[in-house]
Each structure stands twice: as C-alpha cells, then as structure tokens.
Amino acid sequence: MNEVLERLRAEAGGSAAYEALAAAGPDGLAASLTSPGQPLWARELAAYRLGMARDRRAFEPLVLLLNHRDPARCEAAAQALGVLGDPRTARAAAALATNTLRTAYALHPVRLLAALRAPESVPALITTLSRLLAPHDPYWRVALACVEGLGALADTRAREVLVRAQAHPRLALAATDALRRVTAGGPGA
Known part of the structure; x- marks a missing residue:
C-alpha cells in the first residue's frame, strides 16, 4: 500500500x-x-x-x-x-482478460482472476490461454500468468490447455507444474 x-x-x-x-x-x-x-x-x-x-x-x-x-x-x-x-469483480476481470483487443493489458486481470478463485476464473483463464498458444504470440507473460493461475486453481477443466501449453518453451516448466497440481487435485501438490 x-x-x-x-x-x-x-x-x-x-x-x-x-x-x-x-x-x-x-x-x-x-x-x-x-x-x-x-x-x-x-x-x-x-x-x-x-x-x-x-x-x-x-x-x-x-x-x-x-x-x-x-x-x-x-x-x-x-x-x-x-x-x-x-461480487462484480470476477465478471469484470474475466471480461478484461478475455478481450482480444486488450490482451496487452490483461496481465493484472488474469492474476486477479486466479486470486479471486471465482466461478468465472477457470473458464476465463482457459479461454485467454487457448488464444495465446498460437506460435509467436507476443503476450507470453499473460499466457504464463494464465498457466500459473490455472495451476493455483487446480481445476481439472484446465488439463487439455495445460498439455498444449507444455509445447511452448516459455511455458513448458510452469505448465508441467500446473498439470501436476491439477492431477493431484490441489495447489499444494
């Protein structure tokens, strides 16, 4: 503060x-x-x-x-x-994180979604990460925040997109760790 x-x-x-x-x-x-x-x-x-x-x-x-x-x-x-x-915060953060025109500014909305652990969090992080897995996408830091957030949330719905993220050199280690957490069923795994 x-x-x-x-x-x-x-x-x-x-x-x-x-x-x-x-x-x-x-x-x-x-x-x-x-x-x-x-x-x-x-x-x-x-x-x-x-x-x-x-x-x-x-x-x-x-x-x-x-x-x-x-x-x-x-x-x-x-x-x-x-x-x-x-209670409107998660919906607003999800809208900002998934807005394709504002991806350059999505890092903090993505991190906020992970911290909120709201029902909107996992779907929004999956949507955002899926779009950022295109080859040579310049927003790899946002993608990494999505991977880390999905790992912290440890929701099985993220498994498929995290497997795809493992193919990206900048995301591979974090995606592997996130998958381990998802498979074990919790952030402390």
Missing part, C-alpha cells in the same frame, strides 16, 4: 491537493471521483483508498484502472479490487 501511495505522491509533485486527498474521509474521496477536472493520480488515489476500505463506490473507477496501459496502475487497481470484495 505504501508503494502505491508514494508513487501517487510523486506523480502529484508534492501538491497540497495530494495531502488533502490523502487525509480525506470516504465521502470526500467519493466526491473527488465524480468531480470534473481531477488529474489521474487523484482519481487513482481516491479509488485505491476507497477500495482498500471496502467501499463499493470505488468499483467502477478501479475497473477502469485495471484496464489502464500503465502496469503500476493496473497492479494497484487489482490489489484494491481484491480487498474490495465486490
């Missing part, structure tokens, strides 16, 4: 607005999310703090940040969404 706040403090350039927002209560944070003209760092700070406080008013802004091109923003949004506990 401190790392996110320090990054946002640096983006704010030591502004008094940062200090005011950092000290604001939930209603002040929520109001800043809908105020026009707010800089991105301010919206992220408000959404992150609300999410970490389990305030559902943060859901939509956090989902937008989860789909941002900046990996640090995506990671912070995923962290806050994981704490938030909103």
